[in-house]
Amino acid sequence: MKLTLRIWRQAGPADSGRMVAYEVPDANPDMSFLELLDVLNERLTLEGDDPVTFDHDCREGICGACGVVINGQAHGPRERTTTCQLHMREFSDGDVIDVEPWRSVAFGVVKDLMVDRSGLDRIIRAGGYVSVNTGSAPEAHATPVPKPIADTAFDNATCIGCGACVAACPNGSAMLFTSAKVTHLNSLPQGAPERSERVLNLVEAMDAEGFGGCTNTGECTNACPKGIPLDSIATLNREYLRASLGRK
Amino acid sequence: MTFFKLGDDIADTRAPDVPIEQRWDKRRFDAKLVNPANRRRHSVIIVGTGLAGGAAGATLAEQGYHVIQFCYQDSPRRAHSIAAQGGINAAKNYRNDGDSVYRLFYDTVKGGDFRARESNVYRLAQTSTQIIDQCVAQGVPFAREYSGLLDTRSFGGVQVARTFYARGQTGQQLLIGAYQALSRQIDAGNVEMHERTEMLDLIVVDGRARGIVARDLVTGQISTYLADAVVLATGGYGNVFYLSTNAKNSNASAIWRAHRRGAYFANPCYTQIHPTCIPRSGEYQSKLTLMSESLRNDGRIWVPKKAGDTRSPDQIPEEERDYYLERIYPGFGNLVPRDIASRAAKNQCDLGRGVGPGGLGVYLDFADAIRRLGEDKVREKYGNLFEMYDRITGEDPYKVPMRIYPAVHYTMGGLWVDYDLQSTIPGCFVVGEANFSDHGANRLGASALMQGLADGYFVLPPMLGNYIASSKFDKVTEAHPDVVETVNEATGRLTKLLSINGERTVDSFHRELGEIMWDECGMARSEDGLRKALGRLPELREEFWRSVKVPGTGSQVNQSLERANRVSDFLELGELMCVDALHREESCGGHFRVESQTPDGEARRDDERFAYAGAWEFGGTGEQPILHKEPLNFDYVHLAQRNYA
């Protein structure tokens, strides 16, 4: 396949950045999107050009490191797929493909397609955990957890922290990400004692990081590679309300 | 020509000489304690935030130590542990199916083909039950039954169901648990977390580990971090093969630099090759993807009987197929251990019966399972794996048999540690896949997650406390000549890489290294092949330092420079792996020497000559390494040849 990639190039946070076009004459339909970038980078290196910087690690759709906007869609056209798991057979010979970094007030560009997502970590640090020191845990079977509750917790715990939801949201909101953590921990009996503090602290941290508000556009869940549902946002809102009333 | 020198034997002097089930209690009782009020004054560096490092960081911080922690990713949650699929073992015996601490210990020693230290393995089995308790309390959503109790399954050739799991994402869920515990300590100010920061070297002062040199991967700034002890939790080195199931950036630099500073490297040639991975599709292939081994419970493995048969699988009638595992190993069939299944696939492909591009693949067929159980049932069990396969290959495994091929997956070798998990450099502790400790020559499925968390949550903390309580720490400053020298060396190395400006990319060297390692130090190793590799590797290393091209500068994000630095270490490590493989003239676990096999082609151990762990001392770049043998005693599990026929 012959493709034209128009890639966002930005030397650093201070640079204003621009789209640059590159021809890739020898793309293969079985390549992943990141392998396409690898092939381009090998060539740029030999030509004395600066290779394109992008985050990646597992290349299996689980670490959450990768993620670019492809033709305006976070993680590209295929549903429930991270950029590393997107293959070139989703595209056609002759296509022109725009490749841009996550864009959001809370995510600054570090270089080219690499952004700073540390705000998501700071949300978790504000209370996305159960306060149990090593060694102090009771026997695992002391508290049975009904299967449907365990399944809901699991579904929400599959969030990979990639930030596609933020990138896809017109407001740059991190509601889907935050609600996944609140739903994961607040549904479980182990998370119950800190339930109120957790939701209040997470939402406060989310606002402090400069993420936007949620207006229910649903773009986040469409972009989410793990299919975190909008229901989780409803759960967060319910938990928040409950906690705010309780606190007064 | 020999490639090494023989040094003195080495021994673990820390495991107490009492019956095996009392050793860990006794060791903890004998260990010195640090007064809680004094812990704040002691700082500990932890490199790595995977299961081992994440668990260690959270626990030491909870105990009151000041922790300074590092990872190269942009978030500690992305460590390679996140990718583990299958599950984690623990001797809970919830099923009442005859499991016990002793059985887990026994299975692990035997599965490791009698090349692991009994004391360590026993402790691992003992600790396993506490891990599950801890993780459940953190909110790790393990699979549950309708009763609300935890579900388990059997995994990797054992006869009890002791594997706890969270769908196909067990590593992710366990790591998120550790990451959350670590996040809590970061928020409390007890852990100083440095993301996107890569350790370049270990600082050793007066014979003890006192800090690291690290590079900020965003600004390029090279800094020193000083502490009372250093813990390496940097994972495995499977990427020496270029193509492996490891994360793309997994590397050996931290342990290799520690090795160069005096830490012995044990059993580097013990690598695990996983039988069920998706075959490579072309030259551009950047990594390989594992398909969980649970697929072998219902899938049947076969190749066409005729070499070079290019018919599509549905055109090959039943009688022209060879279900070779079922034929050769009627007892275990498709469920033989990983090393055996991998080698059998290679043998079939060597006979020209492989399928798919380049003939490097065998079929894993679910047609029978679908007939027997119905498509819905198969979907319920393996749906996410089938979808992943479809996504990567564009083929639908409900209709067409999967194609699989073995790939490098795990490294049992690593830095040598004693029972306290301390390397031969005092104050430098090594946990998780980075050490060599518990799996001998072959790791059982679902045991790496167990070991990483056992090390991090339960074993390291009291032993590190003992080290701190028994040592006096003179103040070390950045002006100390040993510190200055280490910084200069690390900086000089990067400057050199940037200045070569040759004509070959880093990846082209890495690929070539990977091919040599895969061909000569992969699934089957021969004296001739290893000698050939040992002739070629030093040339490749020299060529690298003469003609690698690393664009850009050191004072910005420079992913080519990061890779070049890692590959320079892989080139040296690859050589040591081949020396180790050449010297070990026996077959054991993941190490198969073609000269040492039974008449029917099975691995043959040589316990007379090789019942030891081989711990290598660095002899200088391009100089011969020095072998120190740690004799292994089997007082509890008696030496016996494995037999899966």
Ligand SMILES: Cc1cc2nc3c(=O)[nH]c(=O)nc-3n(C[C@H](O)[C@H](O)[C@H](O)COP(=O)(O)OP(=O)(O)OC[C@H]3O[C@@H](n4cnc5c(N)ncnc54)[C@H](O)[C@@H]3O)c2cc1C
């Ligand atoms: C695909 C796959 C599936 C697996 N499935 C299973 C399974 O089902 N069950 C099982 O038991 N095991 C499984 N394993 C093995 C298991 O996942 C690993 O052995 C284990 O997770 C390793 O954990 P770790 O903490 O030692 O290291 P890792 O998780 O690899 O973490 C390494 C850490 O070190 C950091 N680091 C490395 N070098 C540097 C440096 N120079 N400077 C700074 N930081 C550095 C990294 O940033 C990272 O944080 C699987 C492995 C793979 C590849």
Ligand code: SF4
């Ligand atoms: S909610 Fe989905 S899109 Fe958002 S960070 Fe998590 S996995 Fe990514």
Ligand code: FES
């Ligand atoms: S590289 Fe890990 S999710 Fe894509």
